[in-house]
Amino acid sequence: MKKLMRRLGLVVALLALTVVVSSCGSKPLSSRNVLKVDQQSKTITWGVKADTRLFGLLDTKDGKIKGFEIDLAKAITKQMLGSKGKAKFIQVTSSTRMPMLKNGNIDAIIATMTNTPERRKQVAFSNTYFYAGQSLLVKKGSRIKNVKDLNQQKGTVLGVVGSDSVENVAKVAPNAKVLQLTDYAQAMTALKSGQGQALTTDNGILYGMSVQNPDYVVTGGTFVSEPYGIAVDKTQTPFRQGINQAIAELRANGQYQKILHKWFHNVKGFDYEEAAQE
Template identity: 50%
Template sequence: MKKNFCLLSLLFSVLLLVGCGRSVTDESALKTVRQSNTITWGVEGDKKLFSLIDVRDDQVKGFDIDMAKAVTREVLGPKGKVKFILATSQSRIPLLKNGNVDAVIATMTITAEREKIIDFSHSYFNAGKTLLVPNDSKIKNVHDLNGKTVIGILGDNSVDVVKRFAPKAKVIAMQDYGQAVSALKSHQGDALTSDNGVLYGLAAENPSLKVCGGTFTKEPYGIAVNKHQRGFEAAVNRAVIKIQRSGEYNRLIKKWFGQVPGFNYRRLYYK
C-alpha cells in the first residue's frame, strides 16, 4: 500500500512538472532574451550576400546578419545586443533544439517537414531554386538535368527538390558550398542547385560560373524558433512586419542585392 502511494505521488509530481514545464517553456525564450538583453542567433558563414565571414575583420556580414540586427533592435530596443554562432545546413536545427541559440536566420526555407519540429516567423525573403553551371554549359533549365549529375548541399532541401523535376538525374551532396563549387569546377557534377540568391552570390565570386534557367520552385525563408515559444515567435513576427513596412527592408535588399549582375532585386521589395 505504501509502495503504491509512493508511486502515485511520484507520478503526480511528474505530471505536475510536465504541466508546469510547458507553461514555463512557452515564456522562457522571450524572458531569457529580455533578461540578458541579447538574442543569440544561429547564422551561416559561407553564403555571400546573406552571411559570409569577412576575412579582413573576421566579422560575419550579409543580408541575414543585418536582418538579425534589425529584428533584435525591434524586440529588445536600440540597446539590444546580438551574438552570432556559426551554423551549417546540417547543424542549424540541432543548435536551436539544444538551446545553443535563441533563433536561426540562415537562408532556411519554411517547409511542412521542418514545421513539425520547429516554428518559423513570417517569410522575410522569397527565394527560389535555380541552377549554377559552367559558362560553356549547354544546360538551359532544370529539365535538362535528366541523365546529368547534380550537386546539392547536405541538410538543404535542394537535393530532394531536384529529384521531383529531374527524376533521372544523379544527385550528390556536399558538406558545404566551398566543396560544392570546387566539385562543379572540377567536373564532378554538371550543375549545382540551390536558392537563387545564394547562387548569384557564388557566381559573383566565380566568373567561370553562371546562373541559368530561372527559378523552378518557391522557397520562402523564415526565422526559426523553438516549438512552444509563442511569445518570442510573436515578437519576432512583429519585428519582421515592422521592418518591411518601415522601408528598412527595401533598403537592406538594395544594399545587398542591388549590384548583383542579372539578379532582379526589385521583385523582392516589400510593397
Template identity: 70%
Template sequence: MKKLFRLVSVIISSLALLVVLSACGSKALSAQNVVTRAKQSNTITWGVKADTKLFGLMDVKNGQIKGFEVDLAKAMTKQILGPKGKADFVQVTSSTRMPLLKNGNIDAIMATMTITPEREKQVDFTRSYFDAGQSLLVKKGSSVKNVKDLNKKGATVLGVVGSNSVQNVAKFAPKAKVLQLSDYAQAMTALRSGQGEALTTDNGILAGMAVENPGYVLVGGSFTKEPYGIAVNKGQTEFKADLNDALTKVEESGEYNKILKKWFGNVPGLNYKGMER
C-alpha cells in the same frame, strides 16, 4: 567523533541530493522562455550562415559575418530589445542549424531556411522574410539550360547536406545523380573541378556564387518557390510573435528595402525591385 563524522556525511549527502533534484527540476536551455532570457541579457543569439555570399559570409579580415540576414537580424533585435539591444551570431550550416537550435545554443535560425511542412513538425517559423526560388548554377557554355536537362545522360547535380534543394531535384529530374557536400564552398569547389554538371540551391545563394566565380551563370529560371522563415523552438509563442512584429516594423520603416538594396541591388540577373516590401 564517529557520530559527528556520520552527521556531517548525512548533511553533505542531503545537500548533494538537493542540488541534484534542483538541477533536474530546472528547465532545459532550449525550453526556457527566450524573450525573458533575451531581456535579461539584452541579447538575442542568431544562427546564421557564414559561407553564403550576400546572405551571410565570414569576413576573413576581421572575423565578422556579414550579409543581408545579418543586417536584418540586427535591425529586428533593436526592434525587440531597444536601440541598445545586441545581436550575437553563431555560424551554422544546413546540417547543424537544427541541432544547435534544439540544444538551445541559439535562439533563432535565420540562415536561408525554407519553410516546409516537414520542418514545421520540428520547429515554428515566422512569416517569410525573403521569397527565393530554386535554380541552377553551371559553367558558361554548359549544355544544361534548365532542370530537365539534368535527366539527360544521368547528369550529376551538386547540393548541400540538409538542404531541401536536393529533394526537389529528385522530383524535377529523377534520373539525375546527386552528390551532396557539407557546405556551399565545397559544392562550388566540386563544380569547378568537374564533379558535377550543375549546382543547385536557391537563386539568391547562387547569385552570390556567380558574383564570386566569373564564368559561372544561373540558368533555367526558378523552378520552385522557397520562402525563407526564421525558425524558433516549439513553444516559443511569445518570441515568434515578437519576431513577426519586428519584421513588420522593419519593413514599414523602409529599413528592409535599404538592406535589400545594399546586398542585392547590383547583382546581375536578380530583380531586387521585385523583392522589395
C-alpha cells in the same frame, strides 16, 4: 575542530550551488521563455551561415560574419530589444542548425532556411523575410540550360547536406545523379573541378556564387519556390510573434528595403519585388 567544520560547511555549500546550477542548465527548452530571457540579457543569439555570400559570409580580414541576414538579424534585435539590444552570432550549417536550435545553443535560425511543411513539424517559422526560388548554377557555355536538360542528359547535380534542394531536384529530375557536399564552399569547388554539371540551391545563394565566380551563371529560372523564414522552437510563440512584429515594422519604416538594396544592388538580374514578397 572549528576550522574543519567550516571547511566541511564550505564544501557542502559549494556542492549545493553546483546542483542548483546544473539543474538550471538542464532546464528543457520547452519550459523556458526565450523572449523574456533575451529581454533581460538584451541579447538574441542567432544561428547563421558563414559560407554563403550575400547572406552570411565570414570575412577573414576581421573575423566577422557579414551579409543580408546578419544585418537583418541586427535590425530585428534592436527593433525587439531597443537600441541597446545586441545580436550574438553562432555559425551553423544546413545539417547542424536544427539540432543546435533544439539543444538551446541558439535562440533562432536565420540561415537561408526554407519554410516547408516537413520542417514545420519540428520548428515554427516567422513570416517570410526573403522569397527565393530554387535554380541552377552552371559554367558559362554549359549544355545544361534548365532542370529538364539535367534530367535528359542524366547529369550530376551538386547540393549541400541538410538542404531540401537535393530532394526537390530529385523530384523534377529523377534521372540526374546527386552528389551532396558539407557546405556551399565545397559544392562550388566540386563544380569547378567537374564533379558535377550543375549546382542547385536557392537563386539568392547562387547569385552570390556567380558574383564571386564570373565564369559561372544562374540559369533556367526557378522551378521550386523557397520562402525563407526565421525558425524558432515550436514552444516559443511569444518570441516568434515578436520577430514577426519586428519584421513588419522594419518593412514599414524602410530599413528592410535599405538592407536588401545594400547587399543585392550589384547582382545582375536580381528581382527586388520577388525577393521582398511576404
